[in-house]
Amino acid sequence: MFQHKILQQGRAALNLPVRPLISSTRDPLDLELKVIYGELPDDITGHVFINSSSGSVNSPYPYPEKNPDGSRNKEYGSPILLGGGFVMRYDFDQAGKVFLKARLLKPPAYYADEATKEGSHPHYPKWKQSLSGFKNLGITRLSFWLGCSDLLSTAITPIRYGNDKKDRLVATTDVGRPYEFDPKTLKIKTPIGYLKEYINGVPGIVPWPFPVLQTTAHPAFDPVTKELFSVNYTKSTSLQLKESNLWPTLHLHHDKIEKELEEKVKSWKTITDKNEAREKLNEYFQNVHQNRPTHESKFQRFFRKLKHTFTKVLGDILSFFGVPENEFSVKDEVYLHCFDGSPSLKSWRMVDEKGENLKITQCCHQTTLSEGYFVFIDAAFKLSLDVMFNNPFPHNQEIDNFIRKVTSVPQEPYTYLYIVARKDLNPASKTVVAKQIKLEPEFIHCYLNYKNPNGKLTLYGASNSAACLAEWVRPFDKLVDGSDIEPGTAGIISAGVMDIGRISKYEIDGEKGNLLSESILDATGNLDKPEDLGAHTWGVGIYTFRDIISGSIPSNEITDIFFQCYGLEPRRLTEFIYELYKDYPNRKIPAEKVKQLSEEGIPHQVVRLNAQSFELEDYFQFPKGYEIRSLQFTHRKGSVNPRPGIDGYITVLMINEDELDGVKNFFREVWIFDAANLKQGPKAVLSHPDLNYAFTLHSVWTDSLESNDEDPYTVPVKEDYQYMIDKIWLDKHKIQDFFEKEIYPHFN
Template structure:
């Protein structure tokens, strides 16, 4: 473990040297480009090959890009897919396309001023929602490469937490088909007739190259599980003045510390009351919102197969936040209730997106720190025998899970494929004291002086973390669910906001997937004064897992801690340790690392790390030698037309080509019944689909 020795160094920095968050991370263009040639600054290695894919939210059909003028979250918006091609000597070309599933065209056709604007979508937190049409599948989060036995080339999914995954054509970057029909997925909100249902899934499905199976999940959370929600949005578009005034007064009332303490004291009885209230709402509206989790398996060509997951007492698995990531080992599928909230709850927490005064009050009343634990649900693959095929309406099949608890928040994790003696090795990046689903609002003020507003160009950006992040390796028995051993480290330089990772996936000698992970590459967020708001500091002032006192965190943020790219050595035979690191210059941010294997590699780390970098008003791709991060970037790639905001996940493929697989869901058939049901109340929804949606897929 690296010694935590650098606090004193930052303490001695000039108090006026706090770096400015680069403005370029706040802006994104929706312009699509084809094979533009990147400028290369530095040395482009001759053994670099293949194609890197990256996805990032890029605003909406109404916003025309990022940022949003009203300060909405940067994480909301259509996914822009970026592909860097390294298949020609001494040059790199970039192609970009917006992911356009059917709901994209419905969104485009219902913009302000359009024929169908009464059905338009609006931003609610990190999702986009229409009262009549449902929830947008923005496809802006991650990828999954797959190659089934029947495939001549690798296939690629693009994903989103609140929607079905879609397969894209790796050559054209166009979306081709959803995975599964609407009939094969269960909406979080049964009884709500909208053409685009709220399907909650995972942004990180898993592919087992050994057994040729893809795994994902479909889940829902009961209305009684939404303790921090307001369930009257389905009938109101504008708050009556009386409710507006009431919320304002209640916010002020609860803002008084001693009264808030009383409120917190009675929070458990209040939760019980709200659960009864929500049940009444369900009955009055004929809506049914129950806890459920289905584990889904797919063979790349046929119908989806699924199993309903239950606890040992027979009750359904209940997800409090999200299942942002899952993992697959030889004998188990590992699911996690991750530290990231999405779906219907985002709508309920921000029901009136045009009324920022009301949003302020609801946020103050309802938003809190995320739960400080990570809950795991472990499924034995031996129990996944004959499941249900929902396309054929077979009887549901239940599978019992084992439950385990990690005492820190987690948004992303990895598991070793090998699980000797039933013991699962799990690697976790812990985002401590941070709410990824929160963002800087127009009304936020500085944690240092409430008289100072946050710089206006940062509206929509992620808040700062309020404690140092940690990296963990856990050994968990899959048969019992208990944690056998754990090692958790932090580093005073590298682990401030450890979110996104990359890793070698293949043994260069055998050309087979690695069974054990020994090296993981991560980018850290750093610590930024301007992103430390009073709201986020207040929410985490009593943070249970705190390692660095909040006063010290604020002091460190006041001076700034830079972003890092580093390699975590995870071998189970050795102590967990940071083996290599690169400190980005002051005022730089970096995200979205991707490992690219080197041609003729001899060991798994022989390759390159490419990541996104922002500074001032510029954004670039930087390329590092994966074995020597500390040497700095070997080259930097840029282009005058390149303009992306905060980026998310990546993928690498050795080759691309026009899609050959025959699997394809017919869009018209897929939506026919949903459109018919919605058209009973709104007859012109059928015309909307006939004129604006179906022609793009026929």
Template sequence: MTNNYTPESLSAPFPKSVLTVSREELSYLELTIEGELPELYGYAFIIGPAGSVDSKPVPGTFQIHPSSDGTPLFNGDAMIYRLDFDKVQEERKVRLTTRIAKTPCFYADKASVPGTEYEELRFNNHGLARLSTSLGFRNEVNTAFLPMKFPGQNERLLITWDAGRPYEIDPKTLEVVTPVGKNSEWREQIELPLPFGIVTTAAHPFFDTNTQKLFAVNYGKSIATALSPLLFNDIEKPLQEFEDFLKAVEDRLTKVSQPTQLLVATKSKLPLGEEIFHDLCKEVLKFLLNQQLEKEIEEFVEIFRELLQLLLLEKDVPQRFEKIWNELVQVLKYELEKGIENFHELCLEILNLVKLAQILLPAARKMEDFVYLICWDGESELQKWEVLLDEGKSTTPVKIKQSMHQIAVTQDYVVLMDTVFKLGPEQLLTSPLPKHPQIENLLRKYLDYPETPDTTIYIVRRSDLDTQNSTVKAKKVVIPRGAAHFLADYENPNNQITLHLAHNTAWDPSEWIRKYDQSVVSSTDNLPYGMSIGGMDINHLGRYVIDGESGKLVESSLLTNFDYTWATAIYAYSGTVPTAQFENIYWNSWGCWKELLSQYAFDTYKDYQYREVSIEKVREVTKQGIPVNLCRVDTKQMKICDTYKFPTGYFGNSAQFVPRRNGDGGSTDGYIVCVVNSGDAKSEIWIFDAADLNRGGQGPLCKLSHPQLNIGMTVHTTWLQNIGNRSSSYNISVCEDYHQRVQDTKSPLIEKLFQEKIYPEFENNSASA
């Protein structure tokens, strides 16, 4: 490990402008240019979450603060940003156009906000998921792009997410056109009788321009796999016991809440002058409830213990579970002390949560482990193969423990990865009671688990993807240390697959700062809620060579640098087509911020298996800080050859390579475009020389800005040389796609919502697919 780190105090706090964003849609906004604008051309696209239809505005501004209630920044409608460089050469102008991705579930969300006739159907944020118990899960498609180029057509562009079908947009208008595949062509993670299901897939599918094929995945987890970090045996009998347990909770909590219901209901009917009597009744009731809480909890504490023993097949319940009811009683008492009304509201919310669990439980029983590899030609129905693990004499379904955030494709193989971005119950539904953070903290404590320490890869031969078969076998490979993002050389000579990985060791990007979190080293209470947590160890960049036929790891090389591989997040490289052999990859690391290392993250990852930096050193480094940075890695030498550190208090993100006009097409012949946020609520676009990032300390070639430019948190990017109106006729009819699902709800109100607020927005869609 290169450990030339010299502590430098980052006195500036984490820039709060990352936490705010504008939902204003702009058209051809001319940006102000500071510095020398290089010979850019084409169009750079950036995507990121931009809050929800009910996000509260920041007073006196055009911005919103989507994470002010603790919602993770990754949860939000997709805002698409396009930087037009087509006027650079003639007019020295760069223009910006932005659009919110308006999918069918977006219009459902918009139509059901409070104050509308559909309010009872409304969506709410629950961790990474935005959910309506009547309508289902939002597909927010806010994470990445995928360009596709088919013969005789203009370039096509997909927007993607980890928990929903990809959608195609028109690159010129930025309007949503169609999903990829009908609802019926995708298998849901959990099948519920709701219009909007949850489909887990890769946010980074792959388009092979050599064969004009799109490769994607559709996977799911059984309830046993989803809970495997907590429970280690057959789940069927425990599920039945859990149903009984939920009924016990419902009965006892209903009994507890009955007197509070009476008191809350009568308050508004009291004659003037009798408030004192009402307040006295509240104090008496608080005393009685405290006594009753003890009694009711004690009665079903044994039920809970028996359930845990059954789940864990152990005689003695582990200490951390045994303490849960004592903690729950204390939380309930705390809420009671805040007032009868508050306690009554909590009881009702828990009862609603119990009812939701009772709805989900029968569907959870039917959840299965599955992975489908999908291939698509851009016009026809999806081709699918179930991926089975090749175990020699037998095959078994592939079990994904976390997520499949990214896949890669080579000449002869498809590479699937179980990535460290967790998509479990704690991330998707972590915020069922947003007004009661103590309860949510308790749920996280007992439902969450650390990311897996290793990377599991599944390799599929492309030659085995026979349309006459419904299954395909995969070889399993395990690489030490986890990873979320990776790239693969397209060429695989002698069946040798070369992978380039960023190892997110002891850094969990699926966890974020909650309102009940405390920083390990920061004294401020005003933490950047919603932002991903900080890292608990140095990250690494790896290059691995794997034999595609045997699944054996042939060669490995690890690069670590204290200054440049802390919280390594986003990559950039030359070209948008499959790269024969990567020569240079640009990595964007988020550095180390004292506000982002929560005590929860510290406790969760302090015993990380591959720890390289002691926890004492982690604490010291976090207190001092490490700047956000860019670095260029020569993949042959596995050496950092060029670097840039962003100034103190600046957050540079979403790096994108833009080739130089009339250049030689080399892997450094171009520019790096980044979104940059500072602490003064300012967003800018910085442009670097890809061959000389730092330029002797001068840094970026130029900066683009505008008073209306407020981007906030962004994720991935892409670049297109040309844009034109979409020329494909492929379109999924929204009405046909959802008609039966809407009918199955047997709800006249939901049917009216779709007829009046959703279908008309897509009335030009055809069923040509």
């Protein structure tokens, strides 16, 4: 059984530095981790890759409140979900040792961000006036001059194509293309797909070389057919960028507009009707460009006004001559992409059974597949474009507080699931039908059994019931008991769980698109015995199982699933979240009871579900203050258990709040559990003084770092981005020069 005293002795011997809850590094790491508890299993093997968010080009986490010159840091309080991709690789291929290699992922947008960061203005003196650098805007990072940054910080997918014998690794995000990176060096190799093969989330007339690509953080790879399936979607919004001139105006007059809006917000705060307040805000943004000078030439200004005035007429005429309609507007569209290493993506526009375009209301965070079907969801994660761009001034607490109050809505309490029969993916067709099923409660992650006998799909889901992953704790927030937030917690994600989490199992007729059966499991644990609750499902988060995503082995039938259940804690439940979700329609536990339990605290657990009996069979309850960040099923050499689903280890990244010699610390540690016996506690705990991370997400296990003999697929960076630059009508020559100096040299 777990012995806390021995762990404390190991920590003391390693002389670990004191760190806050939110802390990270962006420095390259090459470390040998030290065992501070237990013994490292001698049969653990392979490599665990974990993606994480690591801050911005200006600083790692935590973002300081003030800049070095004493001015206010506009990144302070930004969500920790929003950060550059920092991939960590834990190597278990040397007996008795664990090595860590970690590097920042650096796609082209990284170098653009680096070139325009704080302090770069002496090289480009006009930028200080036009504020062209990238900024944290809600849950995206954007430049009003250059566009949207690729933050490859969410997940990793192994793929193979052609004659590959070893895994390739692809880093993914919800907003951007997947990028292949080298598993040995952790350096970027190539994006998957050219920019011209994707649809842009903003109209083509918006002069950004870095487009807004709404995709999925979890593309689905078929290790049998060696195909990678993904989605790319756009969403029409009430505020059309082509009509408002909002972004060019913000690019030129950012500070003046911020001051003006702040004064208006002070007067709008007295409006009691939420719809009226929202209308005032929308009207302001619609007309913000009027009577503001620009630095455009007369020709540029004339050309832009011509496009604005005659958009509809020109759109019809140019469409007749083959100019895409999305140059002038954005409509609801969802595309299915299939990649097999060929020079071009295979793409289909997905339609419903009436032939109408699909409409995504939140995001397509998760996709999954079986041997005969591709499935994706409109996930319980408010990451759509209108949410990302609803506040150009998130650093301004007066504006941010007002805009959040009048625009925020709860996530949908259900999930739409879409099913595409893979046999219908005809290369000669431009569309494919996706059947829709409505499932309750809502969820963000799900996986299918690969086998689908007689067209029957078996789907497992993790429901983040009334736990809003698109919200974060603001510096001005109050906790649900009315107190100020705890110092150092601004920016933390999943701001409060407002009902018991659920684990779901659905059986679906893939051909007809009908729900055949459903099983929903939840467990509060024994609340009268807080020191050992028994298995619970408070805060069901990410999960893992054997070969959860594999480049070579399909998950024919999932037998055991290991869930992160992150419990309840007072520092995450704010008054804002409580009010937003107190009337949650799928509620099982009264809101007041959830509030009480949050103030008392329910600790994290890792729990195992027997997927066949659909029962929770094993769990480990962590001490209060110990937090799971990521978990990954990790193989062992050989086999010692006849049940493959528990024949291995669970590698868990932790941030553990504890006191050592009277000093509070947040320890970064790697805990390794026997997958067949969680209850006994960790087999080993490892750490290092330089091990530092704040927000880790999805992970993958591979058996080898060996490379394939050849790289038949590459997207040349200059050719790729020149397609975007050639379409730019504002500052084209400046952007061309910028790319020639700051971007292309890194990819020659």
